[in-house]
Amino acid sequence: MPDWLLLVVISLAVYRITRLIIKDTFPPVLWARDRLVGGWRPLTDAERKIVRARNGGPFQLDDPMPFQVSDVDHGNGPESSRWVDPWSWVPNWLSELLSCPWCASGWISLAVVVAVAFTVGVPAPLLVWPAVWAAGSLLAARKWS
Numbered sequence: 001m002p003d004w005l006l007l008v009v010i011s012l013a014v015y016r017i018t019r020l021i022i023k024d025t026f027p028p029v030l031w032a033r034d035r036l037v038g039g040w041r042p043l044t045d046a047e048r049k050i051v052r053a054r055n056g057g058p059f060q061l062d063d064p065m066p067f068q069v070s071d072v073d074h075g076n077g078p079e080s081s082r083w084v085d086p087w088s089w090v091p092n093w094l095s096e097l098l099s100c101p102w103c104a105s106g107w108i109s110l111a112v113v114v115a116v117a118f119t120v121g122v123p124a125p126l127l128v129w130p131a132v133w134a135a136g137s138l139l140a141a142r143k144w145s
Contacts, residue, residue: 038086
């Protein structure tokens, strides 16, 4: 495989893993991120159904909402969001690492470059790591990603 193609593939892998960790709603990943990061996050489709059912569905008015909901601006206008309390033992730096595309992609790119260096080989891994980090984080930080 040509070196340039290897760099592109590694960068896309870093982007995909970063997005999975910081943004995707795949249930096991979302559960772990909720417990480790916490805070306001957009509602999932299942949670949206609960809110709709509670606001005009079969629930009685005195039934408590199973979670706190509010409109929060996440950068692209107000959006219905849910508050999640993180575990009390989680340090702030870990929460930041798991919610920031720039931070998470740095460590993910290091792990991916090291893994590829030991399996197929990477030319100049100390130069490839920041290059892959830059490409992966730029992709993961986009609003459309």
